[in-house]
Amino acid sequence: MKVAFVGLGVMGYPMAGHLQKAGHDVTVYNRTSARAAAWVDTYAGTHAATPKEAAQGAEMVFVCVGNDDDVRSVVLGEQGVLAGLSKGSIIVDHTTASAHLAVELAAASKTQGVGFLDAPVSGGQAGAENGVLTIMVGGEANDFDRAAPVMAAFGRTVKHMGESGNGQKTKMVNQLFIAGLIQSLSEGIRFAQKSGLDVNEVIDVIKGGAAQSWQLENRGPTMVQGKFDFGFAIDWMRKDLGICFEEADRIGAETPVARLVDQFYAELQAQGHNRDDTSSLIRRL
């Protein structure tokens, strides 16, 4: 299938690569064109000068950029994806962005006969590189049914969550779950260290019980070591939580611990730790 990929960041770069390796004919666009050129060197495929040019002739366009403004620009801009797409094509937005943006862009796309899916991912850089992302998708079922087999190139779990915006809302729930979980791991691990316990032994015994979590098993030992370079940076988490709190205010959902943890992240940002991963909350303790 002829497809395009817009945004070759730490996630998009390997995701686009998986599409090419799966046999698709991929045209890429990236704001920093040197990175797009490097991608073409690695995977073959084609390098376009604008999102519009990348989209021309494509059946599906995948987007994975920074935030709401970036998505709006690469989709709706004069040189944006919609300007290049033909009727019957589909835009799949893998950016973590707001649910209302998804609704807005789905409506704008529909007026041109183009489908739009909000499809944020979880699994991080490693998940993108290994092609085992979890993808939470909002939008029309027939668009999902066409796009899901293509997303399978880089997704292990690809799930339709309902109408436009529901992919984003599901991702927000994911981030709410993680925020307090990591803070609790931080409090427990620091307590264990100050108690003189062998923390790796503590993690080993606890992870078999009711306190078990992916974060405990995977980030617990690296938090003990003080290593915080596992990809998902504080800057990005705060962006996601900001989107989440905006939606929470709209629907009247209380998120006291997530908001407290967000303030802890803000402190770490102010100390210059903004590119450390989310498990670096333990630094504060």
Place this chain on the structure above:
Amino acid sequence: MKVAFVGLGVMGYPMAGHLQKAGHDVTVYNRTSARAAAWVDTYAGTHAATPKEAAQGAEMVFVCVGNDDDVRSVVLGEQGVLAGLSKGSIIVDHTTASAHLAVELAAASKTQGVGFLDAPVSGGQAGAENGVLTIMVGGEANDFDRAAPVMAAFGRTVKHMGESGNGQKTKMVNQLFIAGLIQSLSEGIRFAQKSGLDVNEVIDVIKGGAAQSWQLENRGPTMVQGKFDFGFAIDWMRKDLGICFEEADRIGAETPVARLVDQFYAELQAQGHNRDDTSSLIRRL
């Protein structure tokens, strides 16, 4: 082996039963003697009138009572376990209690040539009934080596964490990990419900990724249903957190989210929800 079990609560009752079924000769003591009589009706074994009487002739005495004062009373009291035990025997305390109590009782036991292990458990009522508890043990290695095969009757993971008090400290870490985790699940699940998402579908997709946890998989769906009768009550969690905060103050460990969650539990207690399980934090939201 001739053993005794003191405290036939929701945990102790099935734990003592597993010892009897494993072929040990078990004498039980319980403050409410009708419950001890019921236990003897179910499992055979013997019913003693006091902890001292239960301990007489026993090689090991297992204790599982309410709090520090209860443990001190059944171990050190005039009619307590130590008054009945012979040199070379071992007391295994499965109560979640303070680390300094464990140190105190280990010292008192030692003067009589008796071993003392602090051995709090996790896994809840179901873990006790199915004999698959996690047991975190502090105390001398030779005592642990003798007691571990006996504890295997009701423990799937039985681990020596080092000196006296370290079992209790490890359990505290477990409770710190869980406190914020459950609050985050509450915030995320309530957000999902207010967003109009199908929350069971949300849990299903998220549990494959970085937000996965035992609590999400096991308590998530029951929180969605509003069922809060899964054994580990708010009253008990607050007791455990109280012990934990006392230790945290002593060692200078910060636990801001656990303390916030403890206040949320206090609110629920004040509303009469004190016997609901810990996942009922979602009620507040």
